[in-house]
Amino acid sequence: MTSAWPAFETHEVSNQPPPFGGRNLWADDSALADAVQREGGGVFVSPLARYGGLAGDALYRLGFDANRDRPRLRTHDAQGHRIDTVEFHPAYHELMSTAKTHGVAGLSWHDGRPGAHVARAALSYLHHQAEAGTSCPLTMTHAAVAVLRQAPALAEWADKAAAPHYDPRDVPIADKAGITLGMGMTEKQGGSDVRSNTTRAEPQADGSHALIGHKWFFSAPMSDGFLVLAQAPGGLSCFLMPRRLADGNRNAFRLMRLKDKLGDWSNASSEVELCGAWAQRVGEEGRGVATIIGMVMMTRLDCMLGAAAEMRMALAQALHHTRHRSSFGARLSEHPLMANVLADLAIESEAATVFAMRVARAVDQAGGDPQQAAFARIATAVGKYWVCKRAAVFVNEAQECLGGAGYVEESMLPRLYRQAPLNSIWEGSGNIQCLDVLRALSREPQVLQALQVELDAVAGTDALYDAALRALRAQLATPPEQAQARRVTERLALLLQAAVLLRAQSPNASAFIRSRLGAEHGMAFGTLPADVDFAAVLGRALP
Structure with missing residues (x-):
């Protein structure tokens, strides 16, 4: 009897995304x-x-x-x-x-x-x-x-x-x-x-x-x-x-x-x-520590940049996959819940990127501008803590967007996931960064002044931002105890990211502030308010 199937032809490949490579990462971003x-x-x-x-x-x-x-x-x-x-x-x-x-x-x-x-x-x-x-x-x-x-x-x-x-x-x-x-x-x-x-x-x-x-x-x-x-x-x-x-x-x-x-x-x-x-x-x-302190500031900036870059690549991989793969009669990226997850990741990624580049400007101008030097002094520690801390959970969420394909080595996601914890550990782990923030706030008046200038520059443009800024000022009126160092650093990071987004007039600024500062967000990604324009967020994230 002759088989109805050609020898070794057991399946057809369909509903799979094309290879990711061949993109211009600058033009995409x-x-x-x-x-x-x-x-x-x-x-x-x-x-x-x-x-x-x-x-x-x-x-x-x-x-x-x-x-x-x-x-x-x-x-x-x-x-x-x-x-x-x-x-x-x-x-x-x-x-x-x-x-x-x-x-x-x-x-x-x-x-x-x-x-x-x-x-x-x-x-x-x-x-x-x-x-x-x-x-x-x-x-x-x-x-x-x-x-x-x-x-x-x-x-x-x-x-x-x-x-x-x-x-x-x-x-x-x-x-x-x-x-x-x-x-x-x-x-x-x-x-x-x-x-x-x-x-x-x-x-x-x-x-x-x-x-x-x-x-x-x-x-x-x-x-x-x-x-x-x-x-x-x-x-x-x-x-x-x-x-x-x-x-x-x-x-x-x-x-x-x-x-x-x-x-x-x-x-x-x-x-x-x-x-x-x-x-x-x-x-x-x-004076060994004092000698290398300038190097430490720059390596901390690169930890921020590295974590933001890992977020960006994980987001791009997730968007590429979900735009080319369908389930239940629609592309994955078009399902409302998946769109919420992807949009949430896109907003987080943009906030990390623009904050890191703002710190880069402070480093660029630190030699001739004492205010920028003071801002760089604290913002590198704040950003190094928060952006690096967010990277691992971010990459894991992006893996989940790919399902099992995000867990195998042909995908880039396993490499990104292994890499993501490194920047939070290298050049001083989270506690070291947060203690450095408290030290700068308590011992260096010019640092607190530089923070105030940065955060006040966009005051009055968003009511939720203004409320969060008032709450931070009240919190810093009394020198925070060591056990509260992470909480203070987190609030600083979120406000600084919001300030950069507002200054940039980013279309994602309001969604970031509502979700991160206004408590319209859950513990996991994908919990943005329902009235956020997910399609607009994703269109901005990757052509």
Whole structure:
């Protein structure tokens, strides 16, 4: 008997979305484009548009390869020599080269025009959507320049870190046009309490120091140099430790193992033993934390940007899927409850993005404007706490929009979900940020004044916003207790996001304020008031 079915033809593929790639992440994101113009980066639109095209196409594809084949540590070569080398998939190096060439790690330093920090922030936001792991060394390289420029003797290091060149070779920096930088701050007994570090810095006759100790998290171990905190005779100090010495020899440190992390798979993080490693002090002895504080502000901004970028990519994936898949006689995105979920995610994403770009403007102007410097001081901590805290639950909700397809590795959502908790932990977890907010409010009057100026600028444009602002003022009339630090920081974050949306005249400002400040919202996404125009929100979110 002949079968009625052709051999091996068991099904047809239908009701499936097309591949996501091939988009321009800049052209798709009107909220980002508007924010860059508003915050002073409009002169950089052309390079941002070019990078948006790369991030949504070539870099997007490379990200899958870079994460599928994780870095491997080779401590010795075939002949038994100690080499301490980390091997990466070629896609990692291509991602790094493209990012460095286009200014993701250095535009704000090698382009002196106003708005360069805003444009660099937008580049970082676009890159992070395509591949988040490489954002770690790119962020550290960018932020370290702020520290290295404090030391004229380290001008070559600062200039080559900022330069639009990537060179993965393990050679002295004299042989390179561009370099990358990592960090070695955290020790196993201290974590965020870096003042409890035990790594020693022993002075040498030539003015250098020999570092002896152990670092529990040593980021991007194939970088050309590392900023390290260690105890000098005069107290905790900051040091630049090269990977290769000027004579070409390896510096005296050993990579013990690579961390087996939840996410961030394309990037290597390690443990290291410092065995008398040569290092040069940066800044005053005993002032290590004060020396790196400018770097911390910039890495916190990039945590905000990274979390906002993860939200944005998760939203785009959810919208793409639900617009191309049907159920019960309609596209998924047209079902009212799904539309509520998607619109809620879109509003959250826009608020995160515009707030991060507002902070980028404050960082851009901090050098010449004390009010912007004070605003950047507190807004980076507020935003780092809140935006990063929202990312994980946001990505999970976006996964649910895809159903089971959002739980398999062919989708980008599992990678985003693994990545989402990182930014809330790195550079100080939630409690550290909230305690920093309380410290700034209680000890730095200029910070409270800068907040008042920012929040008062849009007072009178929305009654619910005004009521929430009055309530915050009453709450801050008495210095908050430590146990209330998260509550205060959350209210600040929501009001600051609302203020930016109002200043931007965003069509989503009212829905954000009603839901987030006016209590017209449940605990989960998808609980917006029924009279919100979901179709208009989604039309703005993604063409």
